[in-house]
Amino acid sequence: MLIESVNIFLLALLAVTAIAAVRLRDLFAVAMMFGIYSLLAAVMFVLLDAVDVAFTEAAVGVGISTVLMLGTIGLVGRYERGSVRSSLLPLTVVVATGATLIYGTLDMPHFGDPTAPVHQHVAPAYITESPQQTGIPNVVTSILASYRGYDTLGELAVIFTAGVGVLALLGLRRRKRPGKEGVGQ
Amino acid sequence: MTIAGLYNYWIVILLMMTGFYVVISSGNLVKKIIGLNVFQASVFILYISVGKMSGGRVPILQEGVSDYSNPLPHVLILTAIVVGVSTTALGLALVVRIREAYDSVEEVEIHQQDESL
Numbered sequence: 001m002l003i004e005s006v007n008i009f010l011l012a013l014l015a016v017t018a019i020a021a022v023r024l025r026d027l028f029a030v031a032m033m034f035g036i037y038s039l040l041a042a043v044m045f046v047l048l049d050a051v052d053v054a055f056t057e058a059a060v061g062v063g064i065s066t067v068l069m070l071g072t073i074g075l076v077g078r079y080e081r082g083s084v085r086s087s088l089l090p091l092t093v094v095v096a097t098g099a100t101l102i103y104g105t106l107d108m109p110h111f112g113d114p115t116a117p118v119h120q121h122v123a124p125a126y127i128t129e130s131p132q133q134t135g136i137p138n139v140v141t142s143i144l145a146s147y148r149g150y151d152t153l154g155e156l157a158v159i160f161t162a163g164v165g166v167l168a169l170l171g172l173r174r175r176k177r178p179g180k181e182g183v184g185q
Numbered sequence: 186m187t188i189a190g191l192y193n194y195w196i197v198i199l200l201m202m203t204g205f206y207v208v209i210s211s212g213n214l215v216k217k218i219i220g221l222n223v224f225q226a227s228v229f230i231l232y233i234s235v236g237k238m239s240g241g242r243v244p245i246l247q248e249g250v251s252d253y254s255n256p257l258p259h260v261l262i263l264t265a266i267v268v269g270v271s272t273t274a275l276g277l278a279l280v281v282r283i284r285e286a287y288d289s290v291e292e293v294e295i296h297q298q299d300e301s302l
Contacts, residue, residue, distance in 0.1 A: 004189070011196040014230075018203040018223055027215055034219050041226045048237045049244065049254035053262050057229070060270050065222060068270075072215055072277040076284040080213040081291050090210035098202040102195060110190025112239035114252070119238055123255040131246055139244040139256040144263060155264050162271035169278040 007047055014040050025080045027073045035066040052140045193234040200227035212292040214280045218273060225269050232258040 014037060021033035038061035045054035109116035126139055126147070136142040144152055204227060207220025236258035244256035280290055287295050 008192065011193065015196055015199055015203075018200050018227075021219065021223065022203055022207055027213070027219075030216060030219055034222060037223060038226060041230055044230055045233055048233045049241060050233045050236070050259045050262070051243050051245075053229070053233060053259050053266070056263055056266050057226075060266050061222075061226060064270050065273055068274055068277050069215070069219060072280055075281050076215060076290045080211070080216055081293075087210050090206055093209065094202045094206045097205065098198055101198045101201070105191050105194040105198070108191065108194060110187075111193045111234060112237050113190070114238050114240065116235075116238075118235055118255055118258075123257050126256060127244065127246070127253050137246045139246065139253070140259045140263070143256060143260045148260060151264065155267055158268050159271045162275045165275045166278040169275075169282045 003047060007044070010040055010044050010047065014044070025082070026078060027080055028070070028078050031066055031069040031073060034069065035062050038062045038065065052138070194231065197227050197231045197234065200224075200230070203227075214283065214290045214292065215277070218276045218280065221276070222269070222273060225265075229262045229265065232262050 017033055017037045017040060021030050021037065024030050024033065038057060042054045042058040042062065045051070045057060109118070126143060130139055130142045130147075131137065134142040134146045136146070201224055204220045204222070204224030207223065208217050211217055211220060236255035238252060238254050241252045241254040242250050244253040244259070246253075283295065284290050287298055289295060289298075
């Protein structure tokens, strides 16, 4: 019961943080809100038994993403200009999409239901067979590094491509305004 | 019971729609990318929520424990987090480049400059 209460509390905090990030116009504050949001998400992951995901999110989501955002804000300016457009159309689209998605959840298995289809098929096979096949007690590690090693290699290709893209966009040219750079050089 | 059982999904949808709203309504390109990241993190929470089993343990095998939460969503989301930060970095680099070319990161001003060419 304690876990359920903490779960409800954390999700409420996440919602508050996200809505605060929408309303703020100072991008520095928005980036900080995003950092808090990611950290709360990492705490959620610990609660939901996903410890590997939690520390990746804490390192990458809270650390690297926020640093990248702050670096960009340092280069492009801190304040968002007030919107001149009406927010009615986006609000309508968002509410309609949200209502459709909520309708879609109505016949989903309930949270934590042990009889849900997701717990019946492939996962038990990995849990019972991976210790004999790989000798690693952490099932997430054995799937990531052994069974799905090629997927992880593909992930590295994505990171490499993104790195090449960032270098091509920013790194290999002379800058027009030498005073503006500072981060990411 | 329905509300308690579906509460996670509904809050996740609220978070998703918050991120979506920022992406389509904000004129500032940096804020759009932050909105995209909020959306993305909410999808992570959705997947991990689906993998949770009541009474299940962290999927690190030990003696005397038979119920574990589903490790497959964890693996998928680990990959997604890392890919997500790569795309964020690329997007932010594009924003910096746009700022150099147009001297602005506001959509309205960029469109004005394009039209006046």
